Each structure stands twice: as C-alpha cells, then as structure tokens.
Amino acid sequence: MILVLDAGNTNIVLGLYKDKELIADWRLSTDPIRTADEYGIQVMQLFVQNNINLSEIEGVIISSVVPNIMYSIEHMILKYFEVKPIVVGPGVRTGINIKYDNPKEVGADRIVNAVAAHELYNKPLIIIDFGTATTFCAVTKEGNYLGGAICPGVKISSEALFQKAAKLPRIELVKPPSVICKNTVASMQAGMVYGYGGLVEFIINKMKAEMIDLGEEEPMVVATGGLAKLINEEAKSIDVVDPDLTLKGLRIIYEKNKE
Known part of the structure; x- marks a missing residue:
C-alpha cells in the first residue's frame, strides 16, 4: 500500500491506495505549529481506527503548497513509516x-x-x-x-x-x-x-x-x-x-x- 498526502493551506488530505484502489481517505487541519510527533499521533490513530498496520506502507508521496509545514510532515513520515517520501517538485517525473x-x-x-x-x-x-x-x-x-x-x-x-x-x-x-x-x-x-x-x-x-x-x-x-x-x-x-x-x-x- 502507498500513502498519498496533499498539504493545502486549510487541510491536509491523506489517501491510502492498495494497487490502484483508494481504500481510505482522511482530512487533518493544516497547522504550521504542529510537530512531527503530533502529526504522527494523529495519523497513527487514523490507521488504528481502520485496522491498518503502519508496516504495510511501502511508499509515501507528498504534495504541498505550505512550505513551513514540510519539515514536520517529512520528519513524521521518516520517523513513523521509516520510508523516504517522494515530494512533488523539481526533478520529479510527472509526464507534464x-x-x-x-x-x-x-x-x-x-x-x-x-x-x-x-x-x-x-x-x-x-x-x-x-x-x-x-x-x-x-x-x-x-x-x-x-x-x-x-x-x-x-x-x-x-x-x-x-x-x-x-x-x-x-x-x-x-x-x-x-x-x-x-x-x-x-x-x-x-x-x-x-x-x-x-x-x-x-x-x-x-x-x-x-x-x-x-x-x-x-x-x-x-x-x-x-x-x-x-x-x-x-x-x-x-x-x-x-x-x-x-x-x-x-x-x-x-x-x-x-x-
């Protein structure tokens, strides 16, 4: 499974894909003051409620229009999922x-x-x-x-x-x-x-x-x-x-x- 994460100015939208099927999605409020651990606890709670094990996540991709939350989000992914996320930006292949x-x-x-x-x-x-x-x-x-x-x-x-x-x-x-x-x-x-x-x-x-x-x-x-x-x-x-x-x-x- 892969976790996709879109960080907007108001909400952070997360989606969980198994192959090409979106099996779960959630919204969190965007808060630049929130730490990596605070985001991590929220995401872990969502996973527990849906009976999903963090170890099942093989990859993560992030898009963001809020630069000042990126340290916390990337650090949260590295700490709780133990994978390096792909961040949409220069150098990432899009086909566009x-x-x-x-x-x-x-x-x-x-x-x-x-x-x-x-x-x-x-x-x-x-x-x-x-x-x-x-x-x-x-x-x-x-x-x-x-x-x-x-x-x-x-x-x-x-x-x-x-x-x-x-x-x-x-x-x-x-x-x-x-x-x-x-x-x-x-x-x-x-x-x-x-x-x-x-x-x-x-x-x-x-x-x-x-x-x-x-x-x-x-x-x-x-x-x-x-x-x-x-x-x-x-x-x-x-x-x-x-x-x-x-x-x-x-x-x-x-x-x-x-x-």
Missing part, C-alpha cells in the same frame, strides 16, 4: 510539460491535478480546484500545462465579508432558492453561490476560446475540491466533478517515480 514563465511557481497541487486529469481523460482540459484559492488550469491533449487563473476561494470571500463588514454575519455556504432574497443570510449565500457560478462560467468560456485559438479541440472541464459539487449546480460548463482528483494524481506520480 510546464509552459509557465517560471515552472517553479506552479503549485504542486495544480501539477498533480493536471497529471491525474491528463492520464484519465487524454483530452484538452480545463481543471478547476475549489480550495482555499480557486484555480483554473489549461492543459493540452499532449500534456502541455499552459497556465491558468487564480482567484480567492469561496470560503475566503465569505469570511472576508464577515470580517470586514460590521453588520454581516458568518454564513453556511448553501444555495438559496432564488437570487432575489429577503434576508441578509440568504442574500449573502446567493452572492457567493450564484456569483461564483457566474465567475466560473465566464473564466471557462474565456479559457476555452483561447485554447481553441491555439488549435486545441474544445477542452473538457474537470472540477475538484471541497466546494466543487456546490458550484457545479450553477456552472453548467463543468463536465466532471472528481473529488479525489488530487489523490489520483499523487498515486500516478508515485508510480512514475517509485523506482
């Missing part, structure tokens, strides 16, 4: 050709998503990740990562309203029945859900037009991340929602580099 001005600037999670979607669908792609930030990535059928767009995530925007507007409350992110709402909470929910649906549709259409101008076929749109299903209800251009896309990409990259 990054066309960014500076390839080192591309977040590891965006590369991992691109690898997974390219391997799974083998088409021109627009990949949207609804995480702490919402990212849009364009990938050609040949596996060239062209670049993309980044905007604040839905939760960040909702939290900013609560923090910066004195009379606006913190809200649950759910879709209200209409855009014309008769109370403040529903009005904020409408702005978040329908507003982000419109934002996503607009960026998708612009990216599609630019990719077609470059000679690509109309790209397939794949979405992932915690709020992908919610926004998908309003963004009709999304073709597939795959909540495990990042974990799948990590497994694929591990297979390319395990030797």
Whole structure:
C-alpha cells in the first residue's frame, strides 16, 4: 500500500491506495505549529481506527503548497513509516510539460491535478480546484500545462465579508432558492453561490476560446475540491466533478517515480 498526502493551506488530505484502489481517505487541519510527533499521533490513530498496520506502507508521496509545514510532515513520515517520501517538485517525473514563465511557481497541487486529469481523460482540459484559492488550469491533449487563473476561494470571500463588514454575519455556504432574497443570510449565500457560478462560467468560456485559438479541440472541464459539487449546480460548463482528483494524481506520480 502507498500513502498519498496533499498539504493545502486549510487541510491536509491523506489517501491510502492498495494497487490502484483508494481504500481510505482522511482530512487533518493544516497547522504550521504542529510537530512531527503530533502529526504522527494523529495519523497513527487514523490507521488504528481502520485496522491498518503502519508496516504495510511501502511508499509515501507528498504534495504541498505550505512550505513551513514540510519539515514536520517529512520528519513524521521518516520517523513513523521509516520510508523516504517522494515530494512533488523539481526533478520529479510527472509526464507534464510546464509552459509557465517560471515552472517553479506552479503549485504542486495544480501539477498533480493536471497529471491525474491528463492520464484519465487524454483530452484538452480545463481543471478547476475549489480550495482555499480557486484555480483554473489549461492543459493540452499532449500534456502541455499552459497556465491558468487564480482567484480567492469561496470560503475566503465569505469570511472576508464577515470580517470586514460590521453588520454581516458568518454564513453556511448553501444555495438559496432564488437570487432575489429577503434576508441578509440568504442574500449573502446567493452572492457567493450564484456569483461564483457566474465567475466560473465566464473564466471557462474565456479559457476555452483561447485554447481553441491555439488549435486545441474544445477542452473538457474537470472540477475538484471541497466546494466543487456546490458550484457545479450553477456552472453548467463543468463536465466532471472528481473529488479525489488530487489523490489520483499523487498515486500516478508515485508510480512514475517509485523506482
């Protein structure tokens, strides 16, 4: 079995693969103050609850967009699993050709998503990740990562309203029945859900037009991340929602580099 680990700004997502089957997955909160032993105890508890022995883990792969937790995470893997993890970054084989001005600037999670979607669908792609930030990535059928767009995530925007507007409350992110709402909470929910649906549709259409101008076929749109299903209800251009896309990409990259 292999352990795949994606460290984001809000959550650390762990997945356990047996061959190509995802047999378990968990989320931990990202905390740069937490030590290697604190992370290790949490992971050990998850394994015990699922009757999994740490000695069964033959390899680990990590992607991270949070540099200041990497020492603790890598040290935890070395101490508790006794394996050296593969860390997604320069020198790791992905099968993706990054066309960014500076390839080192591309977040590891965006590369991992691109690898997974390219391997799974083998088409021109627009990949949207609804995480702490919402990212849009364009990938050609040949596996060239062209670049993309980044905007604040839905939760960040909702939290900013609560923090910066004195009379606006913190809200649950759910879709209200209409855009014309008769109370403040529903009005904020409408702005978040329908507003982000419109934002996503607009960026998708612009990216599609630019990719077609470059000679690509109309790209397939794949979405992932915690709020992908919610926004998908309003963004009709999304073709597939795959909540495990990042974990799948990590497994694929591990297979390319395990030797």
